[in-house]
Amino acid sequence: MNQLLFISPILFPLLGVLINTMLGRRMSEKAIGWLAAWMVIASFAISLVLFAQLSAAPAEARLTWGAIDLGIPWIQAGALNVSFGFLIDPLSATMMLVVSGVGALIHIYSIGYMHGDPRFARFFVYLNLFVASMMLLVMADSFLLLFVGWELVGLCSYLLIGFWFKNLKNAEAGRKAFVVNRIGDAAFILGILLTFVTFGSLTFRDVFAGVERGGESVQAAVAAITLLLFIGATGKSAQIPLHVWLPDAMAGPTPVSALIHAATMVTAGIYMMARNHVLFEAAPSTQALVAIVGALTALTAGYSALTQFDIKRVLAYSTISQLGFMVAAAGLGAYVAAMFHLVTHAFFKALLFLAAGSVIHALEHHGHHHAVDPQDMRNMGGLRAKLPLTFAVFAIGGLALAGVPPLAGFFSKDEIVLDALKHNPLVFILLTVAAIFTAFYVGRQLMMVFFGRPRSEMAEQAHESPAVMTAPLLALAALTIVGGALNLPGVGTLGYWLAPAVDEFKTHPLDVGLAGAFTLIALGGLAGAGLIYRHAFAAPDQADPLSRLGLLYRLSLNAWYLDRLYQAVVVKGFYTLSSFLASVLDLGGIDGLVNGAGRLARSAGEWLRGAQTGFVRSYGLLMLIGVVVLVTYFLVAGANVR
Numbered sequence: 001m002n003q004l005l006f007i008s009p010i011l012f013p014l015l016g017v018l019i020n021t022m023l024g025r026r027m028s029e030k031a032i033g034w035l036a037a038w039m040v041i042a043s044f045a046i047s048l049v050l051f052a053q054l055s056a057a058p059a060e061a062r063l064t065w066g067a068i069d070l071g072i073p074w075i076q077a078g079a080l081n082v083s084f085g086f087l088i089d090p091l092s093a094t095m096m097l098v099v100s101g102v103g104a105l106i107h108i109y110s111i112g113y114m115h116g117d118p119r120f121a122r123f124f125v126y127l128n129l130f131v132a133s134m135m136l137l138v139m140a141d142s143f144l145l146l147f148v149g150w151e152l153v154g155l156c157s158y159l160l161i162g163f164w165f166k167n168l169k170n171a172e173a174g175r176k177a178f179v180v181n182r183i184g185d186a187a188f189i190l191g192i193l194l195t196f197v198t199f200g201s202l203t204f205r206d207v208f209a210g211v212e213r214g215g216e217s218v219q220a221a222v223a224a225i226t227l228l229l230f231i232g233a234t235g236k237s238a239q240i241p242l243h244v245w246l247p248d249a250m251a252g253p254t255p256v257s258a259l260i261h262a263a264t265m266v267t268a269g270i271y272m273m274a275r276n277h278v279l280f281e282a283a284p285s286t287q288a289l290v291a292i293v294g295a296l297t298a299l300t301a302g303y304s305a306l307t308q309f310d311i312k313r314v315l316a317y318s319t320i321s322q323l324g325f326m327v328a329a330a331g332l333g334a335y336v337a338a339m340f341h342l343v344t345h346a347f348f349k350a351l352l353f354l355a356a357g358s359v360i361h362a363l364e365h366h367g368h369h370h371a372v373d374p375q376d377m378r379n380m381g382g383l384r385a386k387l388p389l390t391f392a393v394f395a396i397g398g399l400a401l402a403g404v405p406p407l408a409g410f411f412s413k414d415e416i417v418l419d420a421l422k423h424n425p426l427v428f429i430l431l432t433v434a435a436i437f438t439a440f441y442v443g444r445q446l447m448m449v450f451f452g453r454p455r456s457e458m459a460e461q462a463h464e465s466p467a468v469m470t471a472p473l474l475a476l477a478a479l480t481i482v483g484g485a486l487n488l489p490g491v492g493t494l495g496y497w498l499a500p501a502v503d504e505f506k507t508h509p510l511d512v513g514l515a516g517a518f519t520l521i522a523l524g525g526l527a528g529a530g531l532i533y534r535h536a537f538a539a540p541d542q543a544d545p546l547s548r549l550g551l552l553y554r555l556s557l558n559a560w561y562l563d564r565l566y567q568a569v570v571v572k573g574f575y576t577l578s579s580f581l582a583s584v585l586d587l588g589g590i591d592g593l594v595n596g597a598g599r600l601a602r603s604a605g606e607w608l609r610g611a612q613t614g615f616v617r618s619y620g621l622l623m624l625i626g627v628v629v630l631v632t633y634f635l636v637a638g639a640n641v642r
């Protein structure tokens with residue numbers, strides 16, 4: 001196989017980075033945007049070719065068909081010998097299509113959304129780098145190369161979340177994402193180091209073979225490795241307690257939110273656990289923890305989304321919640337279900353964020369002279385008539401998120417809750433309550449944004465977005481409608497495709513009772529929100545109907561007060577400790593010792609300087625006194641010896 005073709009899905013976006021970095025200032029907006037978009041489209045096309053070639057290979061050969069070592073030495077230190085190697089198997093090929101396909105649509109949408117931005121070229125440089133980094137992550141054949149992509153997507157998220165850095169809140173949001181992820185990444189690095197110490201290699205195939213050979217002798221080490229890797233995943237995939245950065249990630253331009261929340265960074269943790277399923281399955285205690293953390297995240301984040309007013313913040317908490325479903329599935333060993341929901345979620349969550357961006361774009365266009373927040377849903381209303389296409393696609397994405405059949409989200413969520421029902425009743429209960437919350441906040445958002453009367457002048461004057469923005473919306477809506485066909489109950493197309501890579505051949509028939517119950521949950525939650533919010537916010541100062549719930553409402557609105565807790569305990573604690581170390585230990589202790597030694601030497605010098613009179617008789621007297629003292633000492637010492 002041609003090695004250049006093999007790595008082209010990474011190289012094309014990198015070429016876009018290079019060209020726009022060097023020539024962007026001399027190019028028009030249209031040239032910059034379409035160059036970046038075509039680079040990702042090319043990456044998708046080559047990924048499609050590689051996917052087709054992989055599909056044509058026998059099932060038993062698909063794990064090794066796409067293994068390639070470029071033969072370029074990277075790190076050679078003692079027993080550590082790492083070269084640049086890549087792996088395209090059913091798992092990575094699926095991720096490549098999702099990342100490049102959804103990423104290409106987001107690039108096209110961004111051409112319209114970012115029109116007129118003074119840093120237009122820089123934005124597309126970062127966006128291309130983001131896609132290239134994620135492609136590197138999913139194509140890596142070793143922990144170390146995966147970690148390079150892992151860190152690069154973290155860097156890109158920092159650059160893009162804080163893209164409008166002149167606004168201090170945006171800069172702080174980017175910094176928060178970077179710092180919180182460093183906590184998870186520190187554990188991830190330790191996991192990689194322990195993997196090398198235990199198995200003597202960082203290549204996936206060598207490590208997995210070592211797990212099978214080692215058996216019980218490596219069980220304790222594997223438990224520690226998987227726990228450390230999972231802590232890294234809690235950062236990247238926004239699981240409690242390291243999920244607090246993702247709601248603030250909405251500070252970046254809306255296409256960035258779509259890329260982070262749907263196709264790139266937050267999916268990295270799910271992919272990493274599926275890739276390392278051999279390790280996780282050898283550590284049942286870690287798997288149990290993963291399932292519980294995922295289910296709790298789904299529940300708590302879904303609850304937080306119930307009362308938010310920022311249109312993107314609702315979707316951000318929704319992303320955390322849906323990632324919780326995927327993580328719970330991985331903890332249950334249902335890696336196909338986790339990947340299925342990852343793929344469908346990429347479709348409908350990208351659709352929802354881009355549709356939200358269409359709403360914001362329509363309001364901002366008329367809001368430059370109004371002190372009104374274009375992202376606050378209380379300033380919207382009545383947009384169904386103003387933005388009919390945006391409303392239609394937003395409704396499709398919202399219904400898929402709520403789990404209404406026959407949309408994609410229904411099938412993928414149903415598969416996860418069925419696995420939970422069979423293997424862990426507690427996880428099933430938590431996910432069921434999370435599904436109720438999901439349907440309600442989707443209905444609330446639809447009512448507040450698109451129904452009722454316009455509640456601001458911006459909403460009165462809003463009009464539909466240009467074709468360059470609506471075309472990707474239509475494509476994502478189509479994928480949301482038909483995406484469930486990827487793994488229909490009893491058919492399991494995606495399941496059989498992924499089976500060689502995740503060692504899972506099972507496929508569930510449709511559980512009519514469970515499917516019916518969750519359909520009723522979805523419709524009931526939507527209807528309940530419609531009834532509660534049908535007349536809400538008719539007056540500008542009207543309170544949220546849910547505010548009658550008192551403490552329960554405030555817990556949701558303030559997202560369980562976790563940010564305040566972190567601020568009070570972690571951030572202020574860190575500053576207090578830093579101030580103590582700086583003032584007491586550093587200035588008072590270390591600097592005090594050094595400066596004290598200097599002062600002592602100076603004082604001693606000043607005192608001795610008084611003895612330097614310049615008179616010979618004074619020096620002679622001192623010498624005489626010295627001789628007398630020495631003679632006396634030796635006489636006394638000699639007498640004592642005798």
